[in-house]
Amino acid sequence: xxxxxxxxxxxxxxxxxxxTVSRALNxxxxxxxxxxxxxxxxxxxxxxxxxxxxxxxxSGKSFNVGVIVPRMDSNFFASVIRGIEEELHSKGYHVIxxxxxxxxxxxxxxxNSLLNAQVDGILMSITNAKSxxxxxxxxxxxxxxxxxxxxxxxxxxxSSVTIDDFNGAYEATKHLxxxxxxxxxxxxxxxxxxxxxxxxxxxxQALIDHGLEFNENFVxxxxxxxxxxxxxxxxxxxxxxxxxxxxxxxxxxxxxxxxVIREHGLKIPEDISIVxxxxxxxxxxxxxxxxxxxxSPIEMGKITAQVFLEEVSNGDKIKSEKHVVxxxxxxxxxxxxxxxxxx
Amino acid sequence: xxxxxxxxxxxxxxxxxxxTVSRALNxxxxxxxxxxxxxxxxxxxxxxxxxxxxxxxxSGKSFNVGVIVPRMDSNFFASVIRGIEEELHSKGYHVIxxxxxxxxxxxxxxxNSLLNAQVDGILMSITNAKSxxxxxxxxxxxxxxxxxxxxxxxxxxxSSVTIDDFNGAYEATKHLxxxxxxxxxxxxxxxxxxxxxxxxxxxxQALIDHGLEFNENFVxxxxxxxxxxxxxxxxxxxxxxxxxxxxxxxxxxxxxxxxVIREHGLKIPEDISIVxxxxxxxxxxxxxxxxxxxxSPIEMGKITAQVFLEEVSNGDKIKSEKHVVxxxxxxxxxxxxxxxxxx
DNA sequence: TTGTAAGCGTTATCAA
DNA sequence: TTGATAACGCTTACAA
Numbered sequence: 001x002x003x004x005x006x007x008x009x010x011x012x013x014x015x016x017x018x019x020t021v022s023r024a025l026n027x028x029x030x031x032x033x034x035x036x037x038x039x040x041x042x043x044x045x046x047x048x049x050x051x052x053x054x055x056x057x058x059s060g061k062s063f064n065v066g067v068i069v070p071r072m073d074s075n076f077f078a079s080v081i082r083g084i085e086e087e088l089h090s091k092g093y094h095v096i097x098x099x100x101x102x103x104x105x106x107x108x109x110x111x112n113s114l115l116n117a118q119v120d121g122i123l124m125s126i127t128n129a130k131s132x133x134x135x136x137x138x139x140x141x142x143x144x145x146x147x148x149x150x151x152x153x154x155x156x157x158x159s160s161v162t163i164d165d166f167n168g169a170y171e172a173t174k175h176l177x178x179x180x181x182x183x184x185x186x187x188x189x190x191x192x193x194x195x196x197x198x199x200x201x202x203x204x205q206a207l208i209d210h211g212l213e214f215n216e217n218f219v220x221x222x223x224x225x226x227x228x229x230x231x232x233x234x235x236x237x238x239x240x241x242x243x244x245x246x247x248x249x250x251x252x253x254x255x256x257x258x259x260v261i262r263e264h265g266l267k268i269p270e271d272i273s274i275v276x277x278x279x280x281x282x283x284x285x286x287x288x289x290x291x292x293x294x295x296s297p298i299e300m301g302k303i304t305a306q307v308f309l310e311e312v313s314n315g316d317k318i319k320s321e322k323h324v325v326x327x328x329x330x331x332x333x334x335x336x337x338x339x340x341x342x343x
Numbered sequence: 344x345x346x347x348x349x350x351x352x353x354x355x356x357x358x359x360x361x362x363t364v365s366r367a368l369n370x371x372x373x374x375x376x377x378x379x380x381x382x383x384x385x386x387x388x389x390x391x392x393x394x395x396x397x398x399x400x401x402s403g404k405s406f407n408v409g410v411i412v413p414r415m416d417s418n419f420f421a422s423v424i425r426g427i428e429e430e431l432h433s434k435g436y437h438v439i440x441x442x443x444x445x446x447x448x449x450x451x452x453x454x455n456s457l458l459n460a461q462v463d464g465i466l467m468s469i470t471n472a473k474s475x476x477x478x479x480x481x482x483x484x485x486x487x488x489x490x491x492x493x494x495x496x497x498x499x500x501x502s503s504v505t506i507d508d509f510n511g512a513y514e515a516t517k518h519l520x521x522x523x524x525x526x527x528x529x530x531x532x533x534x535x536x537x538x539x540x541x542x543x544x545x546x547x548q549a550l551i552d553h554g555l556e557f558n559e560n561f562v563x564x565x566x567x568x569x570x571x572x573x574x575x576x577x578x579x580x581x582x583x584x585x586x587x588x589x590x591x592x593x594x595x596x597x598x599x600x601x602x603v604i605r606e607h608g609l610k611i612p613e614d615i616s617i618v619x620x621x622x623x624x625x626x627x628x629x630x631x632x633x634x635x636x637x638x639s640p641i642e643m644g645k646i647t648a649q650v651f652l653e654e655v656s657n658g659d660k661i662k663s664e665k666h667v668v669x670x671x672x673x674x675x676x677x678x679x680x681x682x683x684x685x686x
Numbered sequence: 687t688t689g690t691a692a693g694c695g696t697t698a699t700c701a702a
Numbered sequence: 703t704t705g706a707t708a709a710c711g712c713t714t715a716c717a718a
Contacts, residue, residue: 004485006695017705022697032703053400053461054695057710062396064407064439064460072440073421081415082442089452094460096407097415097440099425109432117407117437118396142347226628255628262630282625285569285598287605349711360689365713375687397711400694 005048014042025050056118065308066114068098068107068124070151070224074252076278076297077125080149083301084123091309093120102223104128111135121145121308129153129192145311149304150295151193159311159322161304165195168293168328169202172275173247175291175330177210179338181245181273185218187232187253196221199249199277218243222253229256237264244272245336251276251283251292258288258335274335289333296326348391357385368393399461408651409457411441411450411467413494413567417595419621419640420468423492426644427466434652436463445566447471454478464488464651472496472535488654492647493638494536502654502665504647508538511636511671512545515618516590518634518673520553522681524588524616528561530575530596539564542592542620561586565596572599580607587615588679594619594626594635601631601678617678632676639669 007021014021016035024031024039042048056062067084069077085095096119098110107127112135114122121144126132136155139146148160176184186203189196200219207214220235222228229252236243237260248254254276261272268274268288276283276292283290303324310322350364357364359378367374367382385391399405410427412420428438439462441453450470455478457465464487469475479498482489491503519527529546532539543562550557563578565571572595579586580603591597597619604615611617611631619626619635626633646667653665 004695008695018695019697019706020704022695023704026697030703035703049459051400051461051695052459053396053403053405054710055697057394057396057400057694057712058696058698060396060710071421072415072424073418075416078414078416078421081440082444085442089456094439094456095441096437097424098438099428101425113432113437116392116395118394226624259628259630281569282628285602285625287602287630347711351711361711362690362713363688365711366688369713373687378687394711397694398713400696400710401712401714403694 004051005046006051007048010039010042010046010048013046014038061120062118063092064094064096064117064119066096066098066110066117066119066122066124068100068110068114068122070100070102070125070127072097072099074278075280076150076295079297080125080301080304083298083303084305085301086298087302087305087309100127102127104130104132108132108135111139115139115142115144119144120312121147123147123149123304123308125149125151126153126193127151128190145308147304147308147311149300151195153194157319157321159307159324161300161307161324161326162195163295163300163326163328165198165328166202166205168277168295168330169199169247169249170206171202171328171330172277172291172293173203173206174210175332176245176247176273176275176336177206177212179245179269179273179336182212183215183218183241183243184212184245184247185220185236185243187229187246187248187250187257188219188221189224189249190221196249203247224250224252226252226256226259229253229258230260231256233257233260237261242272246272246274248274248276251278251280251290254290254292254335255282255286258290269334269336269338273338275330276335279331283333288335291333291336292331294329294331296329300326347394348389349394350391353382353385353389353391356389357381404463405461406435407437407439407460407462409439409441409453409460409462409465409467411443411453411457411465413443413445413468413470415440415442417621418623419493419638422640423468423644423647426641426646427648428644429641430645430648430652443470445470447473447475451475451478454482458482458485458487462487463655464490466490466492466647466651468492468494469496469536470494471533488651490647490651490654492643494538496537500662500664502650502667504643504650504667504669505538506638506643506669506671508541508671509545509548511620511638511673512542512590512592513549514545514671514673515620515634515636516546516549517553518675519588519590519616519618519679520549520555522588522612522616522679525555526558526561526584526586527555527588527590528563528579528586530572530589530591530593530600531562531564532567532592533564539592546590567593567595569595569599569602572596572601573603574599576600576603580604585615589615589617591617591619594621594623594633597633597635597678598625598629601633612677612679612681616681618673619678622674626676631678634676634679635674637672637674639672643669 279294622637
């Protein structure tokens, strides 16, 4: 029970040749119905299973794709990955997931080792936009499709799937303004990355459009983590005039801000209103549910996978970028609703 | 810039043979220092990169391992995976992650498609213990190492890495008893799975050891999800005598229980005390922080990977099971501390 | 120390 | 419709 059956074993048993067996197994070619049936039946009988490694060597395709995310213990990325998997499994692809933990070094390592694993493509949410062009160049040279989702970077020839972050941020900020907030602060993040730049711009534009003053002191960049949200909020509470609302580019830093606000004895949403970003499950489950912006991650994953499949099927044709932009949805919860809806 | 350089290209350029190049590249063998250096230098110069597919075909190893988890958007599983990755990357392995979403059908599909992807081993946390022996048999037949972590099943010859769930549950329950709770309910889960059986047994034993009555009505099986915790808690609150403490086998269902308790106007921990399991980050971040049991997931991942590596290096020797059991740590927070420590 | 040649399991091309 | 053969890129006895 050790050795695996190959097409040669089947061929031998049926007095055929491996080529014929291969054809019969792959259906499509010119093969008599009789031998096809015969081959397929004995294949089952002999427990034959194709050796994907051999097939991969021959075809030059591994049917593995790499997915690189900053982390996978957030609902957002886990859901994107799920979407990717659902779309790709049925096409025979497998997904190798790597985490960067927001470390550029790990990101580069991941790309290289995925290349080394002969993946047919890399779908990624970039961690850090600075000067990684060398790695991306080598991807291009090797003709390995690269597709960004969510956190992207402008690279000629590289497609992306994102949401309309500007709009999501604009609507969130507008909502806070409608709630009567006058001094809205923004927890931003590395604005070298488009998503954070756009969230910032949407926030700023909403202020301007509604006649509120934009104040640089009320925008701080921090990473998407609870501790960073805490740090940022502390800075603002130490200022002489404190904000009366926070629009955070991340649910995690929003949560950190909420903790600090409460520790200072302030009330949410009365004293300070909050809106986060991503619709992480905990925003719904908190005693004080958190308003946020949903990014339809599963759909994002599926579409990313589809874009990848398109690029693969296009093969060596002239590369063309494709940019899909999904529409975000503002979800209003307790943390920003000053006039509660009656139960 | 299309075609990749192979060892033949290098051989040709240096008037050597592919075999020599291969040897020079793989260091170890008998090769003159001179040619080795020469080969390695030109390899770099020509941008040579080994074709892992060919190597895999030849060696019969893909250097991919499959990891199957119920879900990866929980900190616990994400951290285990991280541990596995950290340990395995340095050995040249890649990790293919699959989620079962607690569906047995998906689990079987995942196993099969990982086998199809020629993985060198499967590390998994099983979803459902019932009658899957066929799949596991085929793993054994193919000589693909299988290692369970956390959620395991007793299969002869299969190693596992778990925590001492009995002890974790015992300590958690004892803590509730020490807090003065008399009627402690237990949110269990599929007890076909050892971890849940053991948590149940630890809970029960703690009751018995401390002279409390064990009542079957206060043990309900539910899946590890917020909604399920809600459902379970509602059942208990509808009973004539309600519990004064809950020990949940999952942080997620503990959270659901907490929501329902509050919706009924009851106070935590005064009216009902709660302890969860897994130390998910949200248990720490809640306004009402949740007591829980830490399972050191990263270490669990690393050890699981080590056990895998051992099995691989053992090769075809007689199989022997190995069972590593880690010690859990009870973390006491607000949800179960009736006499708060002074700040 | 290096070369020769076979083989890993498939598929594609050409011929029969 | 089927067979023979080469090729994918690498490793490894065996020979030289």
